[in-house]
Amino acid sequence: MLKLLNVEKQYPNGVSALKNITLTVEQGEFVYLVGQSGAGKSTLIKLLYRELIPTKGFIQINDFDLRQMKERQVPQLRRTLGVVFQDFKLLPKMTVAENIGYALQVIGKSDTEIETAVEQVLEEVGLAEQATHFPDELSGGQQQRVAIARAIVNRPKVLIADEPTGNLDPQTTQGIMEILQRINDSGTTIIMATHNQQIVDELPHRVIEIADGQIVRDEQGGQYTHEVDNDKKTSAR
Amino acid sequence: MKWITIKRHLRDSLRSLKRNGWMAFAAISGVAVTILLVGISLALVFNVTKLSRDVENDVRVQVLVEPKTTSKQKDTLKSELKEIAGVKTVSYSSKANELKKVVSQYGNSFKMFGGDDNPLNDVFTLKAKDPQATVKIAKKAAKIKHVAKASYGGDQARKLFRTMDSVRNWGVAFSVLLLIVAIFLIANTIRITILSRRNEIEIMRLVGATRWYIRWPFILEGAWTGLLGAIVPLIIIDFGYASVYHAVGRQLATSGYSLMTTSQLVWPLNLTLILIAMLIGAFGAAISMRRFLKV
Numbered sequence: 247m248l249k250l251l252n253v254e255k256q257y258p259n260g261v262s263a264l265k266n267i268t269l270t271v272e273q274g275e276f277v278y279l280v281g282q283s284g285a286g287k288s289t290l291i292k293l294l295y296r297e298l299i300p301t302k303g304f305i306q307i308n309d310f311d312l313r314q315m316k317e318r319q320v321p322q323l324r325r326t327l328g329v330v331f332q333d334f335k336l337l338p339k340m341t342v343a344e345n346i347g348y349a350l351q352v353i354g355k356s357d358t359e360i361e362t363a364v365e366q367v368l369e370e371v372g373l374a375e376q377a378t379h380f381p382d383e384l385s386g387g388q389q390q391r392v393a394i395a396r397a398i399v400n401r402p403k404v405l406i407a408d409e410p411t412g413n414l415d416p417q418t419t420q421g422i423m424e425i426l427q428r429i430n431d432s433g434t435t436i437i438m439a440t441h442n443q444q445i446v447d448e449l450p451h452r453v454i455e456i457a458d459g460q461i462v463r464d465e466q467g468g469q470y471t472h473e474v475d476n477d478k479k480t481s482a483r
Numbered sequence: 484m485k486w487i488t489i490k491r492h493l494r495d496s497l498r499s500l501k502r503n504g505w506m507a508f509a510a511i512s513g514v515a516v517t518i519l520l521v522g523i524s525l526a527l528v529f530n531v532t533k534l535s536r537d538v539e540n541d542v543r544v545q546v547l548v549e550p551k552t553t554s555k556q557k558d559t560l561k562s563e564l565k566e567i568a569g570v571k572t573v574s575y576s577s578k579a580n581e582l583k584k585v586v587s588q589y590g591n592s593f594k595m596f597g598g599d600d601n602p603l604n605d606v607f608t609l610k611a612k613d614p615q616a617t618v619k620i621a622k623k624a625a626k627i628k629h630v631a632k633a634s635y636g637g638d639q640a641r642k643l644f645r646t647m648d649s650v651r652n653w654g655v656a657f658s659v660l661l662l663i664v665a666i667f668l669i670a671n672t673i674r675i676t677i678l679s680r681r682n683e684i685e686i687m688r689l690v691g692a693t694r695w696y697i698r699w700p701f702i703l704e705g706a707w708t709g710l711l712g713a714i715v716p717l718i719i720i721d722f723g724y725a726s727v728y729h730a731v732g733r734q735l736a737t738s739g740y741s742l743m744t745t746s747q748l749v750w751p752l753n754l755t756l757i758l759i760a761m762l763i764g765a766f767g768a769a770i771s772m773r774r775f776l777k778v
């Protein structure tokens with residue numbers, strides 16, 4: 247479970263990126279964070295995996311209190327989360343299997359544990375054939391699937407994704423969404439920031455819309471844009 | 484820490500040491516010069532400490548007899564010397580005997596001073612009951628008839644120590660300077676390593692590697708740099724000391740003082756230097772980690 251209470255984030259340069267954010271996400275939910283560029287989506291995501299610390303307010307994730315948390319406890323929090331980005335962040339000198347295994351290696355897992363886990367997760371994202379390929383031998387969609395595999399290989403409770411399809415064409419995007427849906431079906435909470443209208447409309451889930459650092463809409467099974475706005479657009483055409 | 488983790492850290496640190504090539508070589512050389520100088524300074528300090536302790540414990544007073552003193556007068560002198568408070572024993576060595584010592588030390592060219600040309604004095608060596616008494620005994624002995632000069636153990640040595648002291652101070656000051664250079668060179672290679680691995684570091688942080696897991700390879704790389712830098716200076720110091728010990732040791736032998744033996748000095752010194760070298764490395768790494776490794 248994930249809980250934010252009156253969270254504010256002000257950057258050192260004075261930009262107030264988030265104001266008074268309060269929200270609760272239950273285990274197993276799929277949540278879209280939508281909003282224009284600069285609205286504060288990435289800032290919120292970074293607060294969740296504690297890349298940033300809130301200026302004010304309370305954040306709780308997987309029973310970790312992020313406000314009370316000491317710096318040396320952060321790794322424990324991150325082991326219960328998976329994070330995926332628009333730019334994949336794969337290590338170019340490692341193969342697909344090594345990139346995924348690395349996530350387990352650096353938290354002290356044994357080689358046999360790693361081998362089994364990597365094999366299984368590659369199967370899940372449909373890349374078993376590409377295990378020994380290097381990232382630059384893969385398409386963008388395949389690279390993002392490697393990144394997703396790396397994020398879920400330690401079986402996190404929550405998968406956080408910041409514009410995971412931002413660099414991908416519509417067809418590839420659909421493949422990624424299918425994988426995310428499957429991960430969600432297995433009980434993993436998914437929080438995904440996006441400004442891809444088509445995704446949100448075709449695969450409806452809870453939508454939280456942020457504008458200018460504030461939550462302006464929180465709707466179960468919502469559309470990318472609010473219905474009223476949709477009507478306006480339709481009538482304008 | 485698990486064995487597999489240790490193995491991974493060792494491999495990572497050695498790999499990046501190799502990858503840093505010339506940069507690592509410069510740092511290793513910096514450590515080498517530093518350790519050489521620190522080693523020489525330390526060898527000096529150890530020996531000065533030992534010699535001054537020897538001198539402090541020296542109970543001997545040398546009494547030079549005036550030339551042309553008859554053997555009868557010398558007998559009287561001997562018993563007078565025995566009377567001085569605090570004297571335990573008195574022993575005699577003729578000037579011919581003294582010349583023999585000089586020849587054995589400095590070579591046969593001194594042989595020409597044999598016989599009547601011998602410029603040396605006959606010598607009485609007194610032994611005091613305790614080292615503190617030597618100064619008083621020397622003063623009293625100097626006033627007795629037919630005594631040319633009385634010197635207590637180590638007033639020569641003390642002069643020598645003053646020179647050695649300043650040599651040592653310069654050595655220490657220069658070592659500190661080199662230490663800073665070496666640390667800087669190591670910090671620089673570690674900085675390169677950190678920057679070249681920043682993507683890996685980002686991923687490690689993201690997936691929950693502990694701060695120490697991320698730090699270890701850099702600390703180890705620094706320590707290896709130190710260790711590799713110590714090898715050559717250690718060899719030089721160990722062999723160098725052995726020959727210094729032979730050369731200087733023989734000269735000191737007649738005075739009753741001695742340097743630390745090679746086995747007394749070499750092992751403690753080697754261990755100290757290896758430790759210092761590895762600490763320099765780890766410290767250099769720590770400096771770069773503070774600045775460039777935000778974990």
Ligand SMILES: Nc1ncnc2c1ncn2[C@@H]1O[C@H](COP(=O)(O)OP(=O)(O)O)[C@@H](O)[C@H]1O
Nearest residue numbers: 257259261263282283284285286287288289290
């Ligand atoms: N590191 C930063 N320092 C200062 N301001 C920032 C920083 N990152 C983001 N911002 C500002 O915070 C606001 C929210 O940015 P962001 O969270 O990236 O929005 P989004 O992901 O929705 O596009 C923007 O006005 C942006 O300029």
Ligand SMILES: [Mg+2]
Nearest residue numbers: 287288289408
């Ligand atoms: Mg963003």
